[in-house]
Each structure stands twice: as C-alpha cells, then as structure tokens.
Amino acid sequence: MATEILMPALSPTMEEGKLAKWLVKEGDEVRSGDVLAEIETDKATMEFEAVDEGRIGKILVPEGAEGVKVNQPIATLLGEGESAGTPAAPSAPASQKTAPATPQNTPVADISSAMVSIRDAVAAEVPGHEQSRPSTAHERVFVSPLARRLATAAGVDIATLVGSGPRGRIVKTDVESAIKGGIAAQPDAKAAKRPVAEGIAAPVAGLAGVAPLPDARLFYKQGEYEEILHDSMRKAIARRLTSAKTLIPHFYLTVDCRIDELLATRTRINARFPKEGGYKLSVNDFVVKASAAALMKVPEVNASWTDTAILRHPHADIGVAVALDFGLITPIVFRAEEKGLAAISNEVKSLAERARAKKLKPQEYEGGSFAISNLGMFGIRDFTAVINPPQAAILAVGAGEERAVVRDGKIETATIMTVTMSCDHRVIDGATGARFLQFFKQYVEDPAAMLL
Numbered sequence: 001m002a003t004e005i006l007m008p009a010l011s012p013t014m015e016e017g018k019l020a021k022w023l024v025k026e027g028d029e030v031r032s033g034d035v036l037a038e039i040e041t042d043k044a045t046m047e048f049e050a051v052d053e054g055r056i057g058k059i060l061v062p063e064g065a066e067g068v069k070v071n072q073p074i075a076t077l078l079g080e081g082e083s084a085g086t087p088a089a090p091s092a093p094a095s096q097k098t099a100p101a102t103p104q105n106t107p108v109a110d111i112s113s114a115m116v117s118i119r120d121a122v123a124a125e126v127p128g129h130e131q132s133r134p135s136t137a138h139e140r141v142f143v144s145p146l147a148r149r150l151a152t153a154a155g156v157d158i159a160t161l162v163g164s165g166p167r168g169r170i171v172k173t174d175v176e177s178a179i180k181g182g183i184a185a186q187p188d189a190k191a192a193k194r195p196v197a198e199g200i201a202a203p204v205a206g207l208a209g210v211a212p213l214p215d216a217r218l219f220y221k222q223g224e225y226e227e228i229l230h231d232s233m234r235k236a237i238a239r240r241l242t243s244a245k246t247l248i249p250h251f252y253l254t255v256d257c258r259i260d261e262l263l264a265t266r267t268r269i270n271a272r273f274p275k276e277g278g279y280k281l282s283v284n285d286f287v288v289k290a291s292a293a294a295l296m297k298v299p300e301v302n303a304s305w306t307d308t309a310i311l312r313h314p315h316a317d318i319g320v321a322v323a324l325d326f327g328l329i330t331p332i333v334f335r336a337e338e339k340g341l342a343a344i345s346n347e348v349k350s351l352a353e354r355a356r357a358k359k360l361k362p363q364e365y366e367g368g369s370f371a372i373s374n375l376g377m378f379g380i381r382d383f384t385a386v387i388n389p390p391q392a393a394i395l396a397v398g399a400g401e402e403r404a405v406v407r408d409g410k411i412e413t414a415t416i417m418t419v420t421m422s423c424d425h426r427v428i429d430g431a432t433g434a435r436f437l438q439f440f441k442q443y444v445e446d447p448a449a450m451l452l
Contacts, residue, residue, distance in 0.1 A: 002057050002082055003146060005075040007068045010039055010046050011362040016232065017041045018066045019074060028056045030077075032171070037063070037074075042236040043329050044360045052146040052172060054079050066232075079146065143170040150175045233327035241386050248387050249425040255437045257417045257444045259400050262286050265447045269341075283417075284320070284374050285345040287397055290443035292316035292336035293450050295370060298436040302369045304390040305426045311390075319371035319388065320348055322355045329355045330388055332368040372397060382418040392427035395440075396420045417444070 007017065018040040024030060031053045039048050057076035061068055068074065143151070143158050147170050151158045156178050163170035217225075230238070266281050273279075295302040295316040304311040316337040319330035331351035333344055354360050373385040376399035385396040400417040407414075419440070423433045443450045 003052065003054065003077040003079070003144075004073040005036070005050075005077055007061075007070050007072045007074050008039065008048050009070045010041055010048070011043070011366060014041050014070060016067050016069045018232070019061050019063055019068050020045055022059060022063045023047075024056050026056050026059055030054060030056060040232075040358070042232040042327075043358070043365060044362065045358050046361065050077075051144050051169070052077060054146070055082075057082070144172065147172050147175045150179075154179050231326060233324075237327055240388075244389055245386055248389065250384075250387060250422050251425050251430070251433075252384050252420055252422055253430070253433045253437055254382065254418060254420040255441055257419060257441050258405070258414050259283070259417045259444060260415050262444055262447050263400070263415060279342045279345045281341055281345050283376065283400065284372070284397070285341050285348065286444065286447060287372060287374065287395070287419075288318055288320065288333060288336055288344050288348070289339075289341055289450055290440050290447075291318055291370060291372060291395060292339075293443050294436050294439035296337050297439045298432065300432045301393055301423075301428055301436045303392050303427050304369065305392060305424060310427055313369040316370065317368045319365070319368040319391065320351070321371065321373040321385075322352045324356055329360070329365055330368070330371055331355055331360055331365045371395070376400060376417065382420055384420050385422050387422050387424055392424040393433070393436075394422050396422065 007019075010017070019037060020040040021038040023035050023037055030036065030050045032050055034050045035047045036050050037048045039046055054077040057078040059075045061072070061074040143163070148158065150156075150172060151161075151170075154175070156175055158170055158175075161170050161174050161178055164174055217227075262283065266283065266286065270280055295318075299312055302313050302316060304313070315335045317332050317334045318336045319332045321328060321330045331354075333339070333347055333351070336344060339347070351360070351364065355365075368388075368391055371385075371388050371391050371394040373394060374397040375383060376397055379399050381401065382398040383396050385394045387394050396419065398418040398420075400415045402413050403416045404411055405414045405416070406412075419437075421433055421437060423430075
C-alpha cells in the first residue's frame with residue numbers, strides 16, 4: 001500500500017503549520033534525506049526531509065495552505081511497483097494521540113488540551129511521517145510505515161529494534177540489518193526509555209468551575225473595531241504564556257543597579273575599536289554577560305523543574321527576547337559564561353536578524369536555562385515578565401535613567417537601571433533569587449569584576 005506522508009511536528013510545541021512550498025512534484029523519486037517541502041511554523045521556516053525512499057504519488061495539500069494540523073496527510077509515497085491509484089496505508093486516528101477530553105467551555109478544558117498537545121509532541125519528538133504503537137511496557141515505539149511493512153513480512157518484532165533514524169525512529173535500514181543478522185537487535189535500555197515531559201498535562205488545580213471569559217465582540221457594535229485574525233505565532237504565544245502564568249507560581253525580586261561605570265566602559269571600548277573590532281557593544285550585551293557570570297555563582301537559579309527532579313544545567317544558556325512585527329521570540333546564546341562581550345554582541349545581532357527573517361532553527365530558540373527581556377530602549381522604567389518554560393527565571397530590564405541618590409550623606413545624581421527577576425518558586429526560593437541579584441548587581445556596577 002502507498003504510504004501517507006504526514007505533516008511533521010518540527011518543534012515540541014508545534015500543533016499546526018503552513019505548507020509554504022513543495023520542492024518535489026508528483027512522480028518524483030526521493031531518497032531518505034531529500035528535502036520535500038518548506039514548512040512554516042509559528043516561529044521559523046524549516047525544511048522537511050524524507051525519511052523513506054520511494055516516489056511521490058499524490059500531493060494532498062497544496063503549497064501555501066495554512067493551518068495544516070500536525071500528523072495530517074499531506075502527500076503519498078509509493079513503493080516499488082505501486083501506482084498512484086494504490087490506496088494509502090491508514091495513519092493512526094487522531095483520537096489515539098490525545099488524552100481523554102475534559103469538560104468543554106471552561107478555561108480548564110482549553111489549557112489542559114493545550115498542555116496535552118505539548119506533552120504528546122515532546123514525548124513523540126516526531127519530525128516526520130511515522131506511525132506508533134504502544135509496547136507491552138506502555139512505551140511508544142516510532143517506526144516509519146515502510147519499516148513496519150518490512151518487519152511484519154519478515155516476522156521481526158519492532159519492539160526489539162533500536163532506531164537509527166531521527167530521534168530514534170526505526171527506519172528501513174534498521175529492519176534490513178536485523179533480517180541480515182538473523183536475529184532481532186537487542187534494545188538499548190537507555191535509548192529505549194525516552195523521558196516524557198512530566199507534569200505537563202497535570203490538571204490545573206483551583207480552576208474547576210471558573211466561567212470562561214466572554215467574547216470581547218459582545219461589548220462592541222460591528223464596524224466599531226477592526227478584526228485581525230490570530231496568526232500561528234500569536235496563537236502559540238497566547239497558549240504558552242497562559243499555561244506558564246497559570247501553572248508556574250511566579251514571585252518577583254527587584255533591584256536598582258548603578259550603571260555609570262558600565263556606560264563609561266562601553267563608551268571607551270566602542271571608541272577604541274570602532275572598526276577593528278567589528279562590533280558595537282550595547283548595554284544588553286553587558287547584561288547577558290553579567291547574568292551568565294551570576295548563574296555560575298548561584299547555580300540553583302540555572303535550573304528547570306520536573307515532577308520528579310530539578311534539572312540543574314552546567315552552562316548559562318541565556319535566551320534574549322526579540323520583538324518582531326508579528327510577535328516575540330527568544331533565541332538563545334549558548335554557553336554565555338564562556339564568551340566575551342564581543343562574541344555575545346555579534347551572536348545576539350545575528351540571532352535577532354535571522355529571527356526577524358524567520359530563519360532560526362528550533363534548536364536555536366528551544367530550551368535554555370535563563371532569559372532576559374529588555375524594554376529599556378523604549379524608555380520603560382521597570383516591568384515584570386512571564387517565565388518561559390522550561391526555564392525557571394526571566395530578568396526584566398528597564399531603562400537606565402538619571403536619578404537622585406544619597407551617597408555618604410550627600411545627594412547626587414547617578415544613572416540607575418531597575419531590573420526585576422520573575423522566579424519559579426518551585427525551583428528558586430526567595431533567598432536564592434536574592435543572592436543571584438547580588439552577584440548580578442556587583443557585575444553590572446563594576447564590569448571589571450566579570451573578569452575574575
């Protein structure tokens with residue numbers, strides 16, 4: 001039977017996407033690794049590669065189609081001897097991929113369904129057209145349709161195979177190797193057990209019975225407003241941050257930092273190396289570096305929450321919020337504690353440029369251990385930010401402005417920058433967050449201390 005090619009989940013939180021462009025046409029021969037199409041998610045445009053070899057039978061979804069659901073058939077792949085009229089192998093029903101429904105018409109239902117979708121995407125890590133079946137231990141086994149047919153014909157138990165495909169998926173070569181070897185491959189216990197995002201589908205406590213918010217259109221007459229439909233990025237932001245604010249117990253710590261020395265250092269460096277350095281340092285570059293140094297001093301903040309353990313990270317992978325015309329994204333500066341100010345500056349600029357062009361790869365904006373949101377360039381004095389899971393904290397940075405301060409009993413002016421850290425109280429206690437901000441303040445007020 002022909003094999004269905006399904007809309008891939010190109011990131012753990014992807015639920016639907018736009019089929020921006022087909023790079024193959026009906027009748028084309030494809031091999032594993034060939035690029036089939038360009039898929040536009042809520043945050044980036046990515047290439048979708050073939051997993052199995054064969055011939056494109058029928059394209060089911062035209063290019064330019066929006067709102068294509070993950071795991072929806074988008075084309076068929078024909079094997080040797082199959083024709084375009086061959087019926088496609090059925091994919092697993094969508095009902096088998098979601099948790100039991102919660103009562104509708106309540107915020108609990110909306111948030112729980114969103115969380116279940118994210119959990120399934122993370123647990124499956126499905127970038128292509130695969131099928132799954134539960135093993136006897138209730139673990140999901142991911143296998144391409146062609147590999148499943150070969151295994152069934154040869155009598156090979158796919159539960160005993162270790163996949164060599166993307167993210168451990170069993171593909172054709174794995175089955176052929178098992179057949180040639182005469183015995184089924186022994187599973188690697190470490191590879192077979194994939195961590196499921198724990199606690200992500202937990203019921204939302206304390207919201208049962210809460211009435212849903214009324215539709216804003218009920219309060220206005222038609223013609224008194226312009227209706228702008230939600231795009232995929234806005235839907236993802238709303239869904240993710242509503243879940244974060246609902247499920248994560250936020251608390252906030254604020255500190256004022258005197259940045260006169262930082263500004264003087266920045267001016268001196270930029271003036272000394274205007275061309276040779278190939279960079280122009282910003283205040284935010286110092287904030288990223290100071291945050292990375294403080295995370296190394298207080299590793300308890302450099303962590304993530306799961307239901308069974310706190311994950312403490314060895315490196316300061318810092319997300320930097322970038323405002324886009326169509327939403328917000330937080331690309332990550334990895335191992336920021338190992339990088340100098342020039343490297344951080346150039347990397348942030350490159351990430352921001354590619355973010356605005358929707359050219360970031362998922363691994364460049366997913367994960368991270370800490371985040372920074374800076375609205376100082378807009379003149380915002382102070383604000384609080386919503387934590388972006390799986391991180392446990394985010395630093396909201398305000399504008400540096402001249403204020404009257406008291407020093408040694410005398411009133412003088414100083415440039416003060418207010419920062420507020422939002423903390424996940426499951427991971428960070430008040431005193432722990434305060435220690436982090438002490439180190440951060442020290443590094444910002446005396447940039448030379450970051451060299452120690």
